Amino acid sequence: MPAVRYELIKTCKQSGARLGRVHTPHGSFETPVFMPVGTQATVKGMSPDELKEIGANIILSNTYHLFLRPGPDLVKEAGGLHKFMNWDRSILTDSGGFQVFSLSDLRNIKEEGVTFRSHIDGSKKFMSPEISIQVQNALGADIIMCFDECTPYPCDFDYAKRSMEMTTRWAKRCIKAHQRPEDQALFGIVQGSTYPELRKESAKQLVELDFPGYAVGGLSVGEPGEIMNEILDVTVPLLPKDKPRYLMGVGSPDYLIDGAIRGIDMFDCVLPTRIGRNGTIFTSKGRVIIRDAKYARDFSPMDENCDCYACRNFTRAYIRHLFKCGELLGLRLATWHNLRFLINLMKDVRQAILEDRLLDFRKEIFEKFGYKV
Numbered sequence: 001m002p003a004v005r006y007e008l009i010k011t012c013k014q015s016g017a018r019l020g021r022v023h024t025p026h027g028s029f030e031t032p033v034f035m036p037v038g039t040q041a042t043v044k045g046m047s048p049d050e051l052k053e054i055g056a057n058i059i060l061s062n063t064y065h066l067f068l069r070p071g072p073d074l075v076k077e078a079g080g081l082h083k084f085m086n087w088d089r090s091i092l093t094d095s096g097g098f099q100v101f102s103l104s105d106l107r108n109i110k111e112e113g114v115t116f117r118s119h120i121d122g123s124k125k126f127m128s129p130e131i132s133i134q135v136q137n138a139l140g141a142d143i144i145m146c147f148d149e150c151t152p153y154p155c156d157f158d159y160a161k162r163s164m165e166m167t168t169r170w171a172k173r174c175i176k177a178h179q180r181p182e183d184q185a186l187f188g189i190v191q192g193s194t195y196p197e198l199r200k201e202s203a204k205q206l207v208e209l210d211f212p213g214y215a216v217g218g219l220s221v222g223e224p225g226e227i228m229n230e231i232l233d234v235t236v237p238l239l240p241k242d243k244p245r246y247l248m249g250v251g252s253p254d255y256l257i258d259g260a261i262r263g264i265d266m267f268d269c270v271l272p273t274r275i276g277r278n279g280t281i282f283t284s285k286g287r288v289i290i291r292d293a294k295y296a297r298d299f300s301p302m303d304e305n306c307d308c309y310a311c312r313n314f315t316r317a318y319i320r321h322l323f324k325c326g327e328l329l330g331l332r333l334a335t336w337h338n339l340r341f342l343i344n345l346m347k348d349v350r351q352a353i354l355e356d357r358l359l360d361f362r363k364e365i366f367e368k369f370g371y372k373v
Contacts, residue, residue, distance in 0.1 A: 004185035064096035080140030272338035
């Protein structure tokens with residue numbers, strides 16, 4: 001049996017969306033799913049029990065950051081990432097590739113790997129496919145990712161082609177380096193920038209390697225949403241129907257729904273926690289900037305249709321007061337709500353798939369948020 005198994009429950013007749021379930025060594029979760037991001041072995045502002053209360057069954061942690069501190073050896077000594085952070089449900093770790101390329105101004109990309117400067121202290125570091133997998137094996141997440149190069153947007157065709165081909169070679173090295181296939185599923189990552197022919201070739205090459213799951217990387221990096229959807233339309237149908245499909249770095253309601261319509265099962269993004277800490281919240285009627293003066297005497301909850309702890313117990317006026325005073329509770333409550341909102345949104349997406357009405361649901365949400373329908 002593979003470490004991770006995908007179970008298809010239903011395909012929406014109104015779209016290509018799939019209702020499914022992913023089984024891992026630390027439990028199962030229903031898909032499509034949004035995964036909160038715990039970059040440094042913690043979801044900012046949230047305890048493990050609070051994450052469980054809002055319905056999170058899988059979270060993501062970051063290989064790059066944990067590689068730099070506290071280091072994989074310490075996490076392994078602590079009993080692995082699950083025990084270290086006291087999280088007994090599923091965990092996915094990314095490869096560290098995106099952070100190597102996005103956080104490090106001084107980097108040198110070669111076939112062997114990438115030499116870069118730590119964003120913490122400027123010290124010289126090296127990351128390769130083998131090191132990324134070694135670190136992820138030590139961390140012990142249920143799902144781990146191949147080391148890849150995430151090309152920027154825009155990116156010329158020749159560079160994107162060379163990068164995509166190197167990503168495939170790196171994927172083969174990741175497979176050879178993987179020491180725990182019985183309890184950690186290694187996912188391949190489709191690259192190719194915004195070029196359909198490169199995406200098709202990347203998907204073909206990776207499917208031949210027979211990974212237990214596949215991610216689509218290199219999107220949501222600045223390209224228009226229409227282009228992202230076009231690339232998904234080209235790429236997703238080429239991926240195996242009996243394995244999970246993961247769209248990396250996507251977390252806005254419109255992208256989540258459009259990704260699900262195209263057959264994506266898993267999503268992650270720092271967006272809900274990041275904008276929450278800045279005072280922006282998702283609501284069933286669109287985004288709200290809670291610091292605005294008009295909420296100073298608004299004694300209604302952040303979202304009357306939300307059942308989270310923050311909305312059950314506090315008003316917009318109070319949470320605005322916390323932000324204006326710089327109180328940490330305000331950041332926590334906004335974060336709590338935003339994560340619960342997206343987890344509930346994906347629950348509604350799953351229900352819409354079950355009832356064959358996801359396109360109708362998309363229209364409702366897009367109108368409420370002011371997205372172009």
